[in-house]
Amino acid sequence: MAIGDFAFLIPLLPALAFVLTFFLGKKLPNGGAIIPIAAIATSFVISLLITLNLLQNPEEVITQSYSWFALFNVGVLVDPLAAVMLTMVTFVSLLIHIYSVGYMSHDAAPSRYFAETALFTASMLSLILSDNILQLFVSWELVGLCSYLLIGFWYQKPSAATAAKKAFLTTRIGDVMFLAGIVLLFADLFTIFNGTIPAGTYILRFDEIFAHIPEIAAINANIFGMEVSHITIITLLFFGGAVGKSGQFPLHVWLPDAMEGPTTVSALIHAATMVTAGVYLVARTFPMFIAAPDSLLVVAYLGAFTAIFAATMGIVMNDLKRVLAYSTISQLGYMMLGLGVGAAIGAEAVGVSLFHLINHAFFKALLFLCAGSVIHAVGTHDMRQLGGVAKVMPITALTMIIAAFSLAGFGIPGTSIGFSGFMSKDPIIESAYLFAESSGMWLPYLFSIVAALLTSLYIFRLIFMTFFGKPRTDYGGHESPASMTIPLSILALFALVFGALTRTSFYHFLEETFTNNFVNMDIPALAEMGGYHLASHAGHEPLLILWMPLIVAVAGLLIAYLVYGLKIVNMDNLVSRNNPVYKLLYNRYYQNEIFTDFFSVKVIYEGFAFASRSVERGFDWLVNWISDITIETGESVRQFQTGVIQTYATTVVAGVGLLIILIRVIMEVI
Amino acid sequence: MIPVELYIGLAVIIFTIGLYGFMTQRSGIRMLMSVELMLNSANLNLVAFSSYNADLTGQVFALYSIALAACEAAIGFAILMAIFRMKDTINLDSFNVLRW
Numbered sequence: 001m002a003i004g005d006f007a008f009l010i011p012l013l014p015a016l017a018f019v020l021t022f023f024l025g026k027k028l029p030n031g032g033a034i035i036p037i038a039a040i041a042t043s044f045v046i047s048l049l050i051t052l053n054l055l056q057n058p059e060e061v062i063t064q065s066y067s068w069f070a071l072f073n074v075g076v077l078v079d080p081l082a083a084v085m086l087t088m089v090t091f092v093s094l095l096i097h098i099y100s101v102g103y104m105s106h107d108a109a110p111s112r113y114f115a116e117t118a119l120f121t122a123s124m125l126s127l128i129l130s131d132n133i134l135q136l137f138v139s140w141e142l143v144g145l146c147s148y149l150l151i152g153f154w155y156q157k158p159s160a161a162t163a164a165k166k167a168f169l170t171t172r173i174g175d176v177m178f179l180a181g182i183v184l185l186f187a188d189l190f191t192i193f194n195g196t197i198p199a200g201t202y203i204l205r206f207d208e209i210f211a212h213i214p215e216i217a218a219i220n221a222n223i224f225g226m227e228v229s230h231i232t233i234i235t236l237l238f239f240g241g242a243v244g245k246s247g248q249f250p251l252h253v254w255l256p257d258a259m260e261g262p263t264t265v266s267a268l269i270h271a272a273t274m275v276t277a278g279v280y281l282v283a284r285t286f287p288m289f290i291a292a293p294d295s296l297l298v299v300a301y302l303g304a305f306t307a308i309f310a311a312t313m314g315i316v317m318n319d320l321k322r323v324l325a326y327s328t329i330s331q332l333g334y335m336m337l338g339l340g341v342g343a344a345i346g347a348e349a350v351g352v353s354l355f356h357l358i359n360h361a362f363f364k365a366l367l368f369l370c371a372g373s374v375i376h377a378v379g380t381h382d383m384r385q386l387g388g389v390a391k392v393m394p395i396t397a398l399t400m401i402i403a404a405f406s407l408a409g410f411g412i413p414g415t416s417i418g419f420s421g422f423m424s425k426d427p428i429i430e431s432a433y434l435f436a437e438s439s440g441m442w443l444p445y446l447f448s449i450v451a452a453l454l455t456s457l458y459i460f461r462l463i464f465m466t467f468f469g470k471p472r473t474d475y476g477g478h479e480s481p482a483s484m485t486i487p488l489s490i491l492a493l494f495a496l497v498f499g500a501l502t503r504t505s506f507y508h509f510l511e512e513t514f515t516n517n518f519v520n521m522d523i524p525a526l527a528e529m530g531g532y533h534l535a536s537h538a539g540h541e542p543l544l545i546l547w548m549p550l551i552v553a554v555a556g557l558l559i560a561y562l563v564y565g566l567k568i569v570n571m572d573n574l575v576s577r578n579n580p581v582y583k584l585l586y587n588r589y590y591q592n593e594i595f596t597d598f599f600s601v602k603v604i605y606e607g608f609a610f611a612s613r614s615v616e617r618g619f620d621w622l623v624n625w626i627s628d629i630t631i632e633t634g635e636s637v638r639q640f641q642t643g644v645i646q647t648y649a650t651t652v653v654a655g656v657g658l659l660i661i662l663i664r665v666i667m668e669v670i
Numbered sequence: 671m672i673p674v675e676l677y678i679g680l681a682v683i684i685f686t687i688g689l690y691g692f693m694t695q696r697s698g699i700r701m702l703m704s705v706e707l708m709l710n711s712a713n714l715n716l717v718a719f720s721s722y723n724a725d726l727t728g729q730v731f732a733l734y735s736i737a738l739a740a741c742e743a744a745i746g747f748a749i750l751m752a753i754f755r756m757k758d759t760i761n762l763d764s765f766n767v768l769r770w
Contacts, residue, residue: 643766645701646693653689 003049004062007076010046010086011129011139013039014122018115025111032111033101036118040097043125044090051083055509061516063131065202073202077131081283081350081513084506085128085276088358092271092365093121095487099369100264102483103376107262113153117268120146124273128280131518132205133182136284140178140245140277144171147274151261163260170254174244178281181237185209188216188230206284207519213291217529235288235295238281239302246278247329248336249306256325263372266321270328271365276357279335283350287514290342291526300340300435304444304451307333311454315461320371320381323462324364327407330451331360337444338428343532344435347523351510352431356424358506359499363406363421366491370400373480373488374466383465390467392478395485397467399492404463406495408456408553413546416500422549423499425452429549438535452549456556464564677718685711698750698760702743709739 017039025032050062065075078086097117104110123146127139145168152164182204189203192215197203219230242248247255255275259266269275282289282299289295307330314326335353342349373396374389375381390397402419409425411418418426429452432445479485514521527534642648688707695701713732720728754760 643768645762646696649689649693653693 003046003053004078005064006046007050007062007078007129008064010043010090011122011125013043014118014125018119018122021111021118022115025115028111030101030110031104031114033097033104033114036114036121037094037097037101039118040090040094040121043121044087044094047083047086047090050078051087054078054080054083055505061518063518065131065205067202068135071197071201071203072134073132073205074135075131075202075205076129077206077518078129079513079516079518080509080511081280081354082128084354084358084510085280086125088361089121089124089128089273089276092361092491093117093124093268093273095491096264096268096271096365096369099372099484099487100262102481103264103372104262113150113262116146116149116153117265120150120268120273124277127277132202133185133209133285134204136281137178137182140241140281141175143274143277144168144175144245147171147258147269150265150269151258153261153265157260160260163254163257167254167258170251171244174241174251174278177237177244178241181234181241184230184237185216185234188219188234191219192216209285210287210514210519210521213288213526214529216288217291229293231288231292232295235285235292236298238285238288239295239299242278242281242336243302244278245281246275246332246336247306248278248302248333249309252306252310252329255329256322259319259321259325263321263368263375266325267365267368267372270325270368271361275328275332276335276361279332279339279353279357282336282339283354283513286339286342286347286350287519287521287523287526289339289530290346290523290532291529293531296340296343296530296532297441298340299336300343300432300441300444303333303336303338303340304432304447305333306330307337307451308447308454309333311451311458314458315454317458318383320374320383320386320462320466321368323383323458324367324371327367327455327459328364330455331356331364331407333451334425334428334448335360337432337448340444341428341431341435343527343530344438344535345431346527346534347511347514347521348507349431350513351507352424352427354510355499355503355506356428359406359420359424359495362491362498363403363419363495366399366403366488366495367407369484369488369491370396370403373484376484377478377480383462385472386466387469388467388471393480395479396488399485399488400467401463402492403495404459406499407459408556409452409549410553411500411550413550416503418500420495420497420499422553423503426549430545433545434535438533449548449552453552453556456553457560460557460560461564464560468565674718674722677714681711681714681718684708684714696761696763698753698762699747701762702746702750705746706739706743709735 014036017036021032021035025035028034054061061077061079063075063077065073068074097114100113100117104113107113120143123139123142127136127143130136130139148164148168151167152161154160155164186204189209189212190197192212193203201208203209213231216234217229217231220227221230221233222228223233244251255270258269261269289299310326310329310333314323314330317323317326335357338353338356339349341352345352371381374386374393377393377396378386378389380386406419406421409419409422411422411426413426416423429445429448432448436442436445514523524534685708688704688709688711691704691707692701695704713735716728716732716735720726720732750760753762753765757764
């Protein structure tokens with residue numbers, strides 16, 4: 001049997017681990033952590049073997065489908081795109097689980113934690129493996145549920161419960177759009193088939209969807225007098241789902257609050273699972289996006305805007321984890337931008353974006369786990385109370401600095417020397433440049449360059465404030481146990497060299513995502529349909545453009561060093577309530593005030609309250625009117641009931657007499 | 671052969687007496703007796719028409735009706751007994767507790 005036949009075990013084993021840990025975990029040491037670790041380790045081995053197998057012959061993807069009900073199926077699809085995601089998710093999740101053994105050792109309910117993270121991983125793996133959009137959606141919702149459970153893991157804390165609710169409701173907005181997209185897609189496909197679908201054809205499977213892109217594109221809808229292709233509507237709705245899940249503006253508000261869960265959960269959400277699902281969805285349905293006019297432009301603009309928007313807020317946060325949260329949003333913006341510039345570079349965009357996704361997973365998991373290590377040791381995540389931690393925790397400090405360099409994107413352009421983050425972020429910025437050159441839209445490129453500067457600035461601010469200088473408070477602390485530092489070291493290794501080692505083979509591998517035995521897409525032809533002009537490229541960029549990302553990264557590092565390392569500027573003057581820019585950033589652009597206080601509470605809540613009050617009043621009036629009428633009628637009619645039997649008898653006789661007369665009259669008339 | 675009109679005339683007289691009694695009397699027993707009178711006038715009608723039409727159905731009906739009247743009388747007297755035990759009277763005017 002080929003290893004590919006075991007692909008279905010990849011999500012199944014963690015799912016089984018969830019059940020076992022949930023029921024037996026309490027009786028086992030460490031909350032039964034060994035069960036999910038073993039299950040995910042096995043999944044990781046299977047994924048790795050499949051990926052290695054697939055590397056040999058990338059055209060031979062694994063696909064298995066079984067009928068589920070009616071026109072739907074459950075199935076497994078492991079193409080290069082899914083394979084790299086599977087390997088990354090299982091790997092990062094495995095390391096996070098091992099790390100959690102140490103991190104959760106003081107917690108009251110480790111078995112619940114491990115059960116939920118196992119389910120979380122299982123849902124994400126099932127999402128990646130889906131060969132049809134419906135199964136993907138089901139897993140998508142399961143991921144949402146697990147994020148709710150894990151963010152609210154410490155549900156006794158009101159802030160955690162609120163954050164969980166917020167995450168669930170915010171992503172729900174996106175999910176509804178995603179579902180609407182699926183329904184519209186299904187309706188269109190049903191129309192295309194004229195309602196007669198041959199047996200064994202599952203119309204929501206990706207190959208069927210992709211095969212009918214031209215027909216879907218031909219269906220037009222009239223929205224406010226504009227002719228819009230259905231494929232544009234569907235892809236924008238899908239992107240709406242991705243916006244919710246991947247924390248893009250304006251649905252990013254839940255991500256920073258998701259910090260309320262254990263730090264390991266933040267690492268899991270921000271690196272391996274959940275937030276990458278949105279990027280994965282867009283990458284998975286990329287042929288649809290490139291065939292849809294303007295959809296990719298929306299993706300590119302929104303991604304670039306999110307990248308810079310979140311980065312500006314990252315600069316002023318004082319909470320260790322919050323800085324990282326905004327960093328995640330910003331980097332997700334980069335990934336979306338990487339997909340969006342597919343308008344200029346075609347199918348390569350998937351490789352560009354996914355490469356950043358994978359590298360980001362490594363260094364962001366590392367950053368969070370390092371932050372967790374610091375928090376675990378010193379018991380605070382306010383950077384203003386820290387400082388000089390590097391002396392106490394050398395391993396954590398070293399690995400975190402590696403991650404910071406990777407995030408900031410340090411490397412030498414044109415060579416394969418550089419941190420992983422450089423290897424993947426640089427191509428995105430270069431692609432944005434190509435996109436700008438071929439389409440004349442420079443905004444995404446400018447955003448991405450400024451965001452790169454800000455990225456470098458906020459992450460080194462974090463490093464200098466936390467690890468260097470003199471301790472600002474007496475926090476004590478000690479280096480974390482080996483179960484925590486070993487995953488850190490492994491991840492640091494990946495953040496250091498993964499990008500450089502796999503760069504060329506990775507792009508080559510992902511190129512086969514849409515040309516294999518499952519689907520065979522002609523991406524340039526689809527781009528033609530979407531009205532995009534693919535640029536012929538490679539190596540034409542001016543020298544300045546090539547070196548620009550590095551220049552801004554070094555500039556960010558220098559500014560951070562001068563301001564937070566040497567303290568040549570007194571930050572207390574700048575950081576004050578009187579500085580309007582600082583105030584705007586520190587209050588996070590007043591999003592909370594706009595979205596929550598104004599939009600949610602005032603407009604929606606008050607609106608609904610008013611509407612329901614009015615309706616209630618209307619119903620109250622009606623109900624009261626009916627009861628009043630009934631009472632009044634009763635009051636007047638009960639006078640007849642005298643209680644004297646003779647009266648009743650008289651009435652009966654009179655009635656019978658009247659009846660006889662009536663009958664007589666009627667008979668006469670007839 | 672007595673013509674059927676005479677039977678009907680007798681029945682009307684008995685019915686009217688019963689009705690008058692029912693409407694004027696206050697004593698429960700007298701009212702019950704009046705009801706019996708009305709019932710029997712109806713029976714008389716049934717039997718008269720039965721004989722007139724040479725069809726036995728009417729007479730069977732009359733037997734039914736008599737049996738029913740017996741049952742009714744039994745239940746009625748039982749109720750009156752209960753009323754008398756409670757109020758020491760069978761004057762039904764004093765029995766209007768269910769009236770609003």
